[in-house]
Amino acid sequence: MHHPSSLFLLAGTLLLLHQLPLAPAKLIVDICRLPPQRGNCLALFIRWYYNPRVGRCLVFIYGGCLGNANNFHSRxxxxxxCMRPATTLPVKPGTCPARVEGEVMCGQFCSTDASCPGNERCCRTICGRQCRLPSEAIPGYCPRTQRRLDRPCLTSCTTDLDCGFGLHIPRRKCCRYGCHQLCVKAEEEHPGVCPKRELVYTFAPCNDTCKDDRDCPLKQKCCFTGCSLGCLDSVRSDRCQLPPDGGPCYAYMPRYYYSPSRKRCLRFIYGGCRGNSNRFKTKKACEKACGKISPEVCELPSETGPCRAYSEFFYYNSTLSSCKKFVYGGCKGNDNRFYTRLECKMVCGTSSKPANSTTTSD
Incomplete structure (x- = not known):
């Protein structure tokens, strides 16, 4: 038989336990997704943290106290x-091209699909990684504005290739709106290509300032900056950012190459064999291929040329002060010829035409 004092002690203990606050459920946090924190102290310790945005470990300065667990003594x-197999990282739809056309700059110009703008994927090349459009995609973007479609779910395409292979002007893309998947008019990329930026280590967090070209001024593109996505001045073509290459031979042939960092054509000595295509006999030829397009081309008439292909381009009509479509035969012609209306506007302007002028439909 229990002693009365023992029963009293047991009852008191149970009452006390009942009144104690319950411990909160343990919050499970992925430390690899925590932002880098310097802490409150003022020491200067070099530490490493995982940045899920770029999919790699970066260096930062730790003050010596507090902070969080995304803090490592070594890379x-x-x-x-924190590094996971590449197969578990989020990937964008589409297939990387089997091979990259033309010459390739060697280097790590992206780390994961997340470091590429728009629909582009981070694809392997023969000597690194670059952002490339998937083989099933055509240039341009699906409109961000959601369409109101009250009809039953419609599927008129599965990839951009079902929308005309990009041969129509304006281009059409396969876009998803709720349960609908339809071919719609694409919003254009900005002209040119992104300058190549290699992966860099930075003491600052990597924060995106754009998602695609539509977030950038007309003469800039949304590009990988080496750490995040940001707006950078575009380059006319990938050819124009290849490094000067004298080749292995020993001739002495003055040539010109385009420097994207200095934004002008510079002289170098070519040995006479191999090298790459960023090589021009004259400064004028270099500037024509890679420099800013001269405003004088905007005064030229549209010129189909002597060949008989059927390619739709745009030219600037200086009389109407607007960009118009024309058919290019595929050879010769002049430089008042642009792939997109946006490129035409960027080069030749969008000044308003006189009020008494008339226009013809495109």
Whole structure:
């Protein structure tokens, strides 16, 4: 038989336990997704943290106290804890091109699909990684505005290739709106290509300032900056950012190449064999291929040329002060010829035509 004092003690203990606050459920946090925190102290310790945006470990300065657990003494420790197999990283739809056309700049110009703008994917090349449009996609973007479609779900396409292979002007893309998947008019990319930026280590967090070209001024593109996505001045073509290459031979042939960092054509010595295509006999030829397009071309008439292909381009009509479609035969012609209306507007302007002028439909 229990002693009365024992029963009283047991009842008191149970009452006390009942009144104690319950411990909160343990919050499970992925430390690899925490932002880098310097902490409150003022020391200067070099540490590493995992940046899920670029899919790799970056360096930062730790003050010595507080902070959070996304803080490692070495890059290898950070990678062991946070780096996942590439197959588990989020990927964009589409297939990387089997091979990259033309010459390739060697380097790590992206780390994951998340470091590429718009629909582009981070694809392997023969000597690195670059952002490339999937083989099933055509240039341009699906409109961001959601369409109101009250009809039953419609599917008129599965990839951009079902919308005319990009041969129609304006281009059409396969876009998803709720349960609908339809071919719609694409919004244009900005002219030119992104300047190549290699992966860099930075003390600052990597924060995107754009998602695609539509977030940038007309003469800039949304590009990988080496750390995040940002707006950068465009380059006319990938050819124009290849490094000067004298080749292995020993001739002495003055040539010109385009420097994207200095935005002008510079002289170099070509040995006479191999090298790459960023090589021009004259400065004028270099500037024509890679420099800013001269406003004088906007005064030229549209010129189909002597060949008989059927390609739709745009030219600037200086009388109407607007960009118009015309058919290009495929050879010769002049430089008042642009792939897109946006490129035509960028080069030749969008000044308003006189009020008494008349226009013809495109």
């Amino acid at each position: 290898s420790a950070c990678e062991r804890r």
